[in-house]
Amino acid sequence: MSGMLPPGLMALPGVYQPQGDTRLLAEALAREPLGRGADVLEIGTGTGALALQAARRGASVVAVDVSWRAVVAARLNALRRRLPLRVLHGDFAVAATGGRFDLVISNPPYVPAPEAQTPAKGPARAWDAGPDGRAVIDRICTVAPALLRHGGVLLMVHSGMCGTDETLDRLAAAGLVSEVTARAFVPWGPVLRSRRAWLEQRGLAAEAEELEELVVVRAQSL
Template sequence: MNYNGIEYNECEEVYPPAEDTFLLIDNLIINDTDKVLEIGTGSGVVSISASLKCIEVTSTDINPHAIKCAESNIKLNNRENITVILSDLFENIEDKYDLILFNTPYLPVIEEEHVDDDYSKAWDGGESGREVIDKFIEQAPSYLKKGGRIQLVQSSLSDNEKTLKIFEKMGLKAEITAVEHIFFEDITLITAYK
């Protein structure tokens, strides 16, 4: 498969690139001197795209299948400025970055429909759709350089206004920078500046 010149393979047990992935790729706010961190890299296509425009990318995922998939797609695109790390959010991250990217697990999932496997961690946002988003926003500013940016994808179903308010409460200026309407929801890209 190919998106914007990036070759990739989809992998079992890994969230495949979709509209939310491409919304993030198409709206990256990135500089050639940036050190970039992507949380939840999945197949690695966002990190590969970012790596073409910056110094280095660190890609993480909680799903070991995604780590293998991302590594394989990185090799397929001959990218040598990407490091892949198994990590639950910032658990294994020590550095600070100019840009942090996260296509969040944003779908509201009621307890009875919750499945505890590697694949569903890519989209299951808990009952409110905010379980992982809120944890991420709480931790992310500590890993962001002064003047850095966070770009986060979520759904209108998981309360965009709440995300904007929490970022502002934490001292970041946040705004919706891109929207794509899909079926019964808007997929939104929120950019926050430190």
């Protein structure tokens, strides 16, 4: 059961609900030898699904989100399950300053968007990530070494459309040993379908493409 997402999660309007990417990351999380009392950070917690999965295994979990609605949803879901979960509001690089973790998990915004600036509010903030989809991914790659203890692990899921090799290269440049540990193909959702012409024009998607590749990247501090 430890690899399953908590059932019946409450999601307030505008809060990202667990989908295929969340489930793929949950499976990767279940494979990690997470010891009781391990310190875990989740970046972009949403409903708190992954943070609660780690807390259920006895980890000490800090969850961060820029959305107040997500913070409220995660706190309520933790209360309903009587699981200890510290949920912070704000930018992860600021909220987690000074902390070192055994495991950092994230399902960040990664959908390529025509707008150069990421949304400051609204539900699209949970998925829009600039023209290449890497606005948040690149920040996580840069900050990860400062968040991880010796031997600590980063687990991050994102679309192959964003450039899997780019993520691996950035993590390697930051001094982490990284690899892709899981892949899945899921049907395009409504956001991608609405941007088909733009994605094809940018060379981010092939003509008539219908499946999106998701990858879980695992990086370890040595």
